Amino acid sequence: MNGDTVITLKNVDIFQQKHLVLSNVNIKINKGEFLYLIGQSGSGKSSLLKIIYGDLYIGNGEGMVAGFDLKKLHENEVPYLRRKLGIVFQDFHLLTDRSVEKNLIFALRATGWTDKKLIDSRIIDVLEKVGLRSKLKKMPYELSGGEQQRIVIARALLNNPEIILADEPTGNLDPNTSEEIVLLLKDIAASGTAVLMATHDYQIIRNMPSRIIKTAEGGLLDNVSI
Numbered sequence: 001m002n003g004d005t006v007i008t009l010k011n012v013d014i015f016q017q018k019h020l021v022l023s024n025v026n027i028k029i030n031k032g033e034f035l036y037l038i039g040q041s042g043s044g045k046s047s048l049l050k051i052i053y054g055d056l057y058i059g060n061g062e063g064m065v066a067g068f069d070l071k072k073l074h075e076n077e078v079p080y081l082r083r084k085l086g087i088v089f090q091d092f093h094l095l096t097d098r099s100v101e102k103n104l105i106f107a108l109r110a111t112g113w114t115d116k117k118l119i120d121s122r123i124i125d126v127l128e129k130v131g132l133r134s135k136l137k138k139m140p141y142e143l144s145g146g147e148q149q150r151i152v153i154a155r156a157l158l159n160n161p162e163i164i165l166a167d168e169p170t171g172n173l174d175p176n177t178s179e180e181i182v183l184l185l186k187d188i189a190a191s192g193t194a195v196l197m198a199t200h201d202y203q204i205i206r207n208m209p210s211r212i213i214k215t216a217e218g219g220l221l222d223n224v225s226i
């Protein structure tokens, strides 16, 4: 793995229980790349993401993610791998009973941050990155769906991840708001974080083309056109 590669999977077989979902997966993703992950429902997109964030273990093959060797990954190292990853999933909602600021403080404390000054300045940094500094004191229900998704992205950026995994981040958003979210993710990629975004939204891909990988027929295809 050279210094610019943040994800390498080599001849990896991906199982759910005893069922082989994807076989012989080969992929390299570099620092700062933005990729779409497509594939029919049930074809293995989530399983691929799970291998990357250490929720499924590698059987056959080799994998390196953000410097962690997936083959040797011990259960108690998974939280450290996750700190190198920003996760933006549809079901990773904001906590609805507290403000944006308190959501972000909660996420930082959970990953070991204790210094109040550093916490405050990190929160301002990530809110500026997503263009929502003014929403610091708002409750999630006072924000639009797109704004909430930006805050989820801000939360994913807190620990300065090497990779963002986004699973259908625009699934509940209207087309214009969806494009803004993808533009934001592309900006984040341009500043050095790799972004892998699973989506079923081909319109977005057509409007904002990028490298596409696809789960199909029990394998992973690279550089696909749609």
Ligand SMILES: Nc1ncnc2c1ncn2[C@@H]1O[C@H](COP(=O)(O)OP(=O)(O)OP(=O)(O)O)[C@@H](O)[C@H]1O
Pocket: 016, 017, 019, 021, 039, 040, 041, 042, 043, 044, 045, 046, 047, 048, 215
């Ligand atoms: N926990 C599990 N135990 C057993 N089989 C599973 C489990 N999770 C998923 N599978 C099976 O693995 C295959 C791939 O599922 P996966 O969730 O990776 O697909 P997907 O492409 O992400 O689908 P979707 O787009 O609907 O989210 C499916 O056949 C599914 O039934």
